[in-house]
Amino acid sequence: xxxxxxxxxxxxxxxxxxxxxxxxxxxxxxxxxxxxxxxxxxxxxxxxxxxxxxxxxxxxxxxxxxxxxxxxxxxxxxxxxxxxxxxxxxxxxxxxxxxxxxxxxxxxxxxxxxxxxxxxxxxxxxxxxxxxxxxxxxxxxxxxxxxxxxxxxxxxxxxxxxxxxxxxxxxxxxxxxxxxxxxxxxxxxxxxxxxxxxxxxxxxxxxxxxxx
Numbered sequence: 001x002x003x004x005x006x007x008x009x010x011x012x013x014x015x016x017x018x019x020x021x022x023x024x025x026x027x028x029x030x031x032x033x034x035x036x037x038x039x040x041x042x043x044x045x046x047x048x049x050x051x052x053x054x055x056x057x058x059x060x061x062x063x064x065x066x067x068x069x070x071x072x073x074x075x076x077x078x079x080x081x082x083x084x085x086x087x088x089x090x091x092x093x094x095x096x097x098x099x100x101x102x103x104x105x106x107x108x109x110x111x112x113x114x115x116x117x118x119x120x121x122x123x124x125x126x127x128x129x130x131x132x133x134x135x136x137x138x139x140x141x142x143x144x145x146x147x148x149x150x151x152x153x154x155x156x157x158x159x160x161x162x163x164x165x166x167x168x169x170x171x172x173x174x175x176x177x178x179x180x181x182x183x184x185x186x187x188x189x190x191x192x193x194x195x196x197x198x199x200x201x202x203x204x205x206x207x208x209x210x211x212x
Contacts, residue, residue: 002065002066003065004031005032005064005068006021006032006034007068008034008035008052008070009037010077011043011045011072013045013073014045015046015155015158016070016101016158017068017101017158017162019161020099020166021068023162023173024166033053033064034052035052035053035056035059036052037056037081039051045072056083056084057083060087060091061096061098062091065096066169068099069099069108070101071103071104071122071155072104075104085107085111088113091111096149097149097150101153102155104121105120106123106134108150113150115135116135116138118140119139119147120139120142120152120153143156146164146168151164151165159178
């Protein structure tokens, strides 16, 4: 069984990763560990409070088949969080797939995980030019870039990012993954039925609630 984790930090973007994480959990039944610097609620950019399962001191990048990093509108806070960056540095020699979107690739740059690798990012170019650890010659301005064990993406291409990561992990997501643009649907296609087995399971669950 594969193991997955999401690394979070203040003002992280749920929107950029939930296309990926919901598919892993709802479609494919996987569990995802939430990791942060401290074992306390961490607020997303839109105000959702998330409690980590583990701290960076209780986990290692190599423990997981895939580590997912959301973007953040305030990347300086995690960038100067040495515990978090040290945690990422531990993944230099790991076989873990690293999936980072939006501004989060700059965290990988500081941790040395992007040395010699092509990457993309949603961070502003002035920020990339400010920090000497960012290898600007490898900054590729494309929606999603895959190089070795690292997949990076720009935040507005969260669907394409999710699709690339899921494909890399071996999941079959079809030919039109979450893309309904330009499609017309019949009334029949927009009418939904459970299978007999799922309906039976629903009725059994309903009994529990009706008996309360």
